[in-house]
Amino acid sequence: xxxxxxxxxxxxxxxxxxxxxxxxxxxxxxxxxxxxxxxxxxxxxxxxxxxxxxxxxxxxxxxxxxxxxxxxxxxxxxxxxxxxxxxxxxxxxxxxxxxxxxxxxxxxxxxxxxxxxxxxxxxxxxxxxxxxxxxxxxxxxxxxxxxxxxxxxxxxxxxxxxxxxxxxxxxxxxxxxxxxxxxxxxxxxxxxxxxxxxxxxxxxxxxxxxxxxxxxxxxxxxxxxxxxxxxxxxxxxxxxxxxxxxxxxxxxxxxxxxxxxxxxxxxxxxxxxxxxxxxxxxxxxxxxxxxxxxxxxxxxxxxxxxxxxxxxxxxxxxxxxxxxxxxxxxxxxxxxxxxxxxxxxxxxxxxxxxxxxxxxxxxxxxxxxxxxxxxxxxxxxxxxxxxxxxxxxxxxxxxxxxxxxxxxxxxxxxxxxxxxxxxxxxxxxxxxxxxxxxxxxxxxxxxxxxxxxxxxxxxxxxxxxxxxxxxxxxxxxxxxxxxxxxxxxxxxxxxxxxxxxxxxxxxxxxxxxxx
Numbered sequence: 001x002x003x004x005x006x007x008x009x010x011x012x013x014x015x016x017x018x019x020x021x022x023x024x025x026x027x028x029x030x031x032x033x034x035x036x037x038x039x040x041x042x043x044x045x046x047x048x049x050x051x052x053x054x055x056x057x058x059x060x061x062x063x064x065x066x067x068x069x070x071x072x073x074x075x076x077x078x079x080x081x082x083x084x085x086x087x088x089x090x091x092x093x094x095x096x097x098x099x100x101x102x103x104x105x106x107x108x109x110x111x112x113x114x115x116x117x118x119x120x121x122x123x124x125x126x127x128x129x130x131x132x133x134x135x136x137x138x139x140x141x142x143x144x145x146x147x148x149x150x151x152x153x154x155x156x157x158x159x160x161x162x163x164x165x166x167x168x169x170x171x172x173x174x175x176x177x178x179x180x181x182x183x184x185x186x187x188x189x190x191x192x193x194x195x196x197x198x199x200x201x202x203x204x205x206x207x208x209x210x211x212x213x214x215x216x217x218x219x220x221x222x223x224x225x226x227x228x229x230x231x232x233x234x235x236x237x238x239x240x241x242x243x244x245x246x247x248x249x250x251x252x253x254x255x256x257x258x259x260x261x262x263x264x265x266x267x268x269x270x271x272x273x274x275x276x277x278x279x280x281x282x283x284x285x286x287x288x289x290x291x292x293x294x295x296x297x298x299x300x301x302x303x304x305x306x307x308x309x310x311x312x313x314x315x316x317x318x319x320x321x322x323x324x325x326x327x328x329x330x331x332x333x334x335x336x337x338x339x340x341x342x343x344x345x346x347x348x349x350x351x352x353x354x355x356x357x358x359x360x361x362x363x364x365x366x367x368x369x370x371x372x373x374x375x376x377x378x379x380x381x382x383x384x385x386x387x388x389x390x391x392x393x394x395x396x397x398x399x400x401x402x403x404x405x406x407x408x409x410x411x412x413x414x415x416x417x418x419x420x421x422x423x424x425x426x427x428x429x430x431x432x433x434x435x436x437x438x439x440x441x442x443x444x445x446x447x448x449x450x451x452x453x454x455x456x457x458x459x460x461x462x463x464x465x466x467x468x469x470x471x472x473x474x475x476x477x478x479x480x481x482x483x484x485x486x487x488x489x490x491x492x493x494x495x496x497x498x499x500x501x502x503x504x505x506x507x508x509x510x511x512x513x514x515x
Contacts, residue, residue, distance in 0.1 A: 099123060103133065107140065116145040127155035134161055143168055144177055152189045162190035170202050175211035182215050187222040195219060210236055227253035234260040242268050251279040258288045262306045270306070274313045282314060282322045290328070308332035315344065323350035330356045334363040341368050366390055370399065379403050380411050387415045393425045417442060420449045427455040 050057035099122030106115035116137070123129040130151065137146045143165055150157070150165065162185065169178035199216045202208075217232040230253050233241050241264060245254060251272075254261055261269040273280050289307040292300060311329050314322045322329070326348050333341040345356065345368060353376050360368040366389045373382035379399075386396040393416075400408045416422035423443060443449070 095122075095124060096129070099129075107136070112137070112140070112142040112145045116142075116149050119146065119149050120151070125151075125155055127157050130155065131157055131161050134165065138164070138168060141172075144174065147177070147181055152185055156189060159190050163194060166190060166195055167198055170198055170212075173207065173209070175209045175215065179211045179215040179218065182218050192219065192223060196223065226250060230254070231257060234264070237264050239264070242272065245272070251276045255280055255284045256288070258285050259292055259303070262289070262303070266306050266309070270310050270313050273310060274317050277314060277317065277321055282311070282325060285310065286322075286325055286328075304332070305336055308336045312337070312340070315348075319347055320350070323348075326350040327352065327355050330359050334359055334365060334368075338363070338365055338368075341365065342371060345371055374399070374403070379405060379408055383408060383411055384415065387412075387422070393422050397425070413438070413442060417444065420447055423447070424449050424451065424455060427452075427459060 048059040050059065099118075103115050103118065103122060106112075106118070119130070119133060123133065134143070134146065134150065134157070137143050147165060150162075152162075166178060166181060169175070169181065196216070196219050199212065199219065203212060203216065213232050213236055217229040220226070220229040220232070226248050227250055230241070230244065230250050233244065234254075234257050237260075238244075241261070245251065254272075258269070258273070261272070273285055286307065289303050289310070292303045308329075311322055311325060311332065315329065326344075329344065329348075330341065330351055333344055341360075345351075353372050357369060357372045357376070360366075360372060366385055370382040370385050370390075373379070373385070383396060383399060386392055386399060396412060400412050413426065416426055427449075449455075
């Protein structure tokens with residue numbers, strides 16, 4: 001204890017025992033001329049008693065809590081926070097009060113961003129305080145400023161709080177913020193199914209922005225429904241859809257979305273459908289492209305071209321894969337790629353010849369009509385088309401050669417009698433198949449045939465060559481026949497070695513008994 005007189009009053013000071021030595025050391029420092037430092041510690045402040053005849057006044061130094069209280073009351077919030085952050089022993093109730101008044105003053109001043117940034121520092125990691133201030137920001141319609149700071153762990157708030165925040169973005173058409181928040185928050189902190197239903201309901205009202213649809217796709221992925229997310233990405237025409245399909249093996253999910261895929265990238269879609277035609281059979285693909293609904297004429301024509309390219313690529317991959325649609329392919333080839341129709345007709349056996357003939361006749365494809373008539377066995381009509389419409393003598397001769405029908409040569413001669421040029425070409429090439437004399441006898445009197453003498457000379461030369469070849473072949477055959485006959489005669493004259501043959505003795509007849 002220490003005491004002194006002061007104008008008739010007594011002043012007493014109580015020192016804690018642990019501070020006696022510190023006091024002596026402090027006095028020594030003061031004697032040396034250094035300033036007197038704070039020699040007590042927080043919680044062991046010295047107490048002073050001012051005693052008078054009428055009252056006793058107790059005084060002590062201000063502690064951290066007293067300073068924080070005074071600073072908060074006078075609006076010096078930053079200085080109060082510095083004391084709190086320094087680690088002073090300040091009661092939690094006082095810290096909560098300081099935070100409440102500081103945040104309240106910022107909200108009154110409409111400094112929402114600054115208030116939101118201070119929440120992690122002032123709300124002491126308490127879920128109840130966070131939920132209270134989330135509600136406060138929501139009432140002021142300033143949740144977008146607070147959302148980046150809302151914790152999802154330590155503390156984790158109730159799921160209804162997170163759902164209310166996300167639905168607020170939905171109702172305020174802040175779909176970009178909804179998407180960003182869904183991508184940032186883990187799905188276990190909110191009710192996933194409830195949020196999906198809310199987003200779908202909002203979409204049904206006709207307020208489906210691209211950001212909202214993408215947020216719904218993210219929710220579907222979190223739910224494990226990548227097929228539903230794929231449908232949304234196709235609606236949004238995202239370029240990464242094809243990589244997404246391959247990465248997650250979602251071929252079955254695009255079976256009913258072929259038109260959307262084609263609109264996004266037709267060549268890649270065709271390659272995808274053909275490569276996986278076992279999972280995506282043409283029976284599922286063709287109807288979607290054959291009769292697309294809601295398209296203008298130009299768009300419908302483009303879809304028909306996509307259908308042709310798909311069936312053409314499928315035919316090249318597997319001739320039999322799209323056999324049920326080969327009649328349709330004949331028409332598509334006739335319209336979009338007639339140069340490839342002949343190859344298709346030659347390699348396919350899955351189209352009715354009559355229908356294919358009608359399609360080719362409709363589009364004026366005479367060469368293809370000739371081929372089909374040849375397959376149908378109507379070679380004479382095919383030959384007449386070659387002579388009368390194509391006027392291609394060389395092709396007519398090749399066609400008759402391929403049919404190997406003597407009567408067809410007679411038909412060719414008959415059709416050629418009216419054209420000197422046709423007769424001239426026949427005279428050059430008919431020698432090995434028809435007797436030229438028959439053709440010469442049927443030439444009308446007075447017909448001027450170009451280069452007739454040269455052609456007759458060639459016919460005679462070819463005939464002599466042919467006769468020489470036949471004579472030489474006959475001599476070779478006679479020589480071979482004589483040689484073979486001699487060999488057969490010499491072999492027949494040879495002795496045949498005897499072989500021992502085991503002969504079984506005859507069986508004795510059974511005695512018959514007569515009754």
